[in-house]
Amino acid sequence: MAAAAAAFAPSLLPRLQITASKGRRLPPSIQKAFRHVLPPLSYYGTTAKAQSQPQQRPPLRSVAVRTAYELLGAGHMYLDVRTSEEFDAGHPTGAVNIPYLLRKGAEMSKNPKFLDEVWSKFEKEDGIVIVGSGCQSGRRSLMAAADMQSAGFTRVIDVAGGYISWLENGLPTTIK
Numbered sequence: 001m002a003a004a005a006a007a008f009a010p011s012l013l014p015r016l017q018i019t020a021s022k023g024r025r026l027p028p029s030i031q032k033a034f035r036h037v038l039p040p041l042s043y044y045g046t047t048a049k050a051q052s053q054p055q056q057r058p059p060l061r062s063v064a065v066r067t068a069y070e071l072l073g074a075g076h077m078y079l080d081v082r083t084s085e086e087f088d089a090g091h092p093t094g095a096v097n098i099p100y101l102l103r104k105g106a107e108m109s110k111n112p113k114f115l116d117e118v119w120s121k122f123e124k125e126d127g128i129v130i131v132g133s134g135c136q137s138g139r140r141s142l143m144a145a146a147d148m149q150s151a152g153f154t155r156v157i158d159v160a161g162g163y164i165s166w167l168e169n170g171l172p173t174t175i176k
Contacts (some may be wrong), residue, residue: 044106060145061157065169068129068159074154076127079118082163088176095174096121100144111112114144115151125157 043079045156063071071093072078080091081100091097098117101108122128128148130141159165168172 001023013116038068060142060149062160063157065165066160066173068157069169071127071129071157076128076140076157077122078096079122079130079144080147080163081114081130081140086163090167090173090175091163094170100140100147115147118148118153122153122168124152125154127157128153131161 068078072092078088078092078095080095080097082091082097083099083101083103084097085103087095087097087099098114098121099111100114102111130145132147141158141162145156148156161168
């Protein structure tokens, strides 16, 4: 199929340039069909305006902890991105633990396998609640949610307040 697409791709080239120069996005079907066949539009000399337009992503959605609990009851899954030690000390019942940061001595560094592990547990269309990502401050959850959204997950929801808020609201927890 790639060879067939490459064979008629040059005939579409003028149309692609015109569409891009008017600042319009190409239809998703064309973007998908030619993503791996054609070089980026910048290769063909499109205008700077068309090149500088970032891909639109919906803003990260953040909800209160009670709303997150209701979403879990409605079928969303819970992802806790705290360290394994934090998770074992207590976590929302039913949560899946995939640490976003790993502790190395006194320092924390990003888990290089985070997205691979997320892909192994979730589908990109799954409703995933990252309650303040379950972490203490909520910062890790925002970073994890942004990375997941960039990787194609479409229904990621961050919960304000983190695990502390979960505890303060008396929501169900499990201790390993």
